[in-house]
Amino acid sequence: METIEDQALTFAGIETAGEIVARELGTTPLVGHPLLDRFAGTEILVKHEHVLPTGSFKVRGGVYLAARLTDDERATGLVTCSTGNHAQSVAYAARIARCHATVVMPSSAPQVKRDAVAALGATVVSHGDCLGDAAAHARSLATGPGAPSYVDTTDPRIVLGHATAYLELFRQAPGLDAVFVPIGSGTGAVGACLVRDVLAPACRVIGVQSAAAPAAWRSWRSGAVETAPSATRASGLATSSGYPATLPHLRAGLQDFVLVSDDAIDAAARLLASHAHTLAEGAGAAALAGLLATDARPGRVAVMCTGGNASADEIARLAAA
The missing domain is CATH 3.40.50.1100 (Rossmann fold)
Known part of the structure; x- marks a missing residue:
């Protein structure tokens, strides 16, 4: 594989x-x-x-990601962090692949982008004041048995x-x-x-x-x-x-x-x-x-x-x- x-x-x-x-x-x-x-x-x-x-x-990245997900990723779902457009990309990927996505977004992310991510079916988690804070929390959600797979911005x-x-x-x-x-x-x-x-x-x-x-x-x-x-x-x-x-x-x-x-x-x-x-x-x-x-x-x-x-x-x- x-x-x-x-x-x-x-x-x-x-x-x-x-x-x-x-x-x-x-x-x-x-x-x-x-x-x-x-x-x-x-x-x-x-x-x-x-x-x-x-x-x-960035939706281009989501489309290709969806086509290249592993079986484990499909089973456990995805988690990522973003101020908006990468978030929508991963949510779009999860929708195509029919798996779940959780997106951690800092408080600075525009509400319109949070709403767009949620509308695609992902769970939006607000954490921290900046992207670095959100990234650390997203990575913590990807640890342990059965945890979702972390999708890095530079995957x-x-x-x-x-x-x-x-x-x-x-x-x-x-x-x-x-x-x-x-x-x-x-x-x-x-x-x-x-x-x-x-x-x-x-x-x-x-x-x-x-x-x-x-x-x-x-x-x-x-x-x-x-x-x-x-x-x-x-x-x-x-x-x-x-x-x-x-x-x-x-x-x-x-x-x-x-x-x-x-x-x-x-x-x-x-x-x-x-x-x-x-x-x-x-x-x-x-x-x-x-x-x-x-x-x-x-x-x-x-x-x-x-x-x-x-x-x-x-x-x-x-x-x-």
């Missing part, structure tokens, strides 16, 4: 995941928006991942599923000069780098993170797993530590990694709403914010709109501008 360790992070593994994900999910649009091009002074293609079920690219099956977004992207748009990718745990950016290396080696992959939650950025710069306060309003970027599983791939694959303010993320979300007919959550707008913060802008660029699960507070800030 295939084990988790057999799920190697290779291009061949991503192609296999792509075949499985495509049976459940349609290809997401890659669209140019002339008003956005005019504002930014460069050609921008927006990958609209927010149109997927659960409103986020190889999750990463391979996330990478299918970039398999689509580089097949849709050969000849890209750069792609901007939001980074929380870094799973999407790892997928971008792995696919880029095979399909578009000349394309630059540039990571973007909130300056109010810079743990992954600090880790990328130092080469060691770093921690940092997480005070960002963008829940999808609200990580307080780098991730050992993704850090080596980010160090090897990213050409640059930029920090942007939460206000810059809000401004990018307003631009997506007004210039690209798109309601994005903070993490979904971060890639555009990263592009706009870059002085030397590449000629033909893709930005990943990774999620559209905007909270009531985010929508209110858009309306107040």
Whole structure:
């Protein structure tokens, strides 16, 4: 029987995941928006991942996870932690696989995301003020005989599923000069780098993170797993530590990694709403914010709109501008 360790992070593994994900999910649009091009002074293609079920690219990881669950995992159920979109992904996986999922979410997680996880049939447990607190509690629930199996944010099956977004992207748009990718745990950016290396080696992959939650950025710069306060309003970027599983791939694959303010993320979300007919959550707008913060802008660029699960507070800030 295939084990988790057999799920190697290779291009061949991503192609296999792509075949499985495509049976459940349609290809997401890659669209140019002339008003956005005019504002930014460069050609921008927006990958609209927010149109997927659960409103986020992370459902791709859930679909592939469901196809690769072990018999034990199906029997005992799953437990994970998340501020929202990974939570919905695992809940979606459990629904497909017809097993139970428990999701531990910190108090900072938006209510709309908690409600969405519960609506998919998972049990939502609120614990702690930050993702680190929630993660520790989720791991404690996965101990002992008959306990549910812990699904890490960087589980190889999750990463391979996330990478299918970039398999689509580089097949849709050969000849890209750069792609901007939001980074929380870094799973999407790892997928971008792995696919880029095979399909578009000349394309630059540039990571973007909130300056109010810079743990992954600090880790990328130092080469060691770093921690940092997480005070960002963008829940999808609200990580307080780098991730050992993704850090080596980010160090090897990213050409640059930029920090942007939460206000810059809000401004990018307003631009997506007004210039690209798109309601994005903070993490979904971060890639555009990263592009706009870059002085030397590449000629033909893709930005990943990774999620559209905007909270009531985010929508209110858009309306107040």
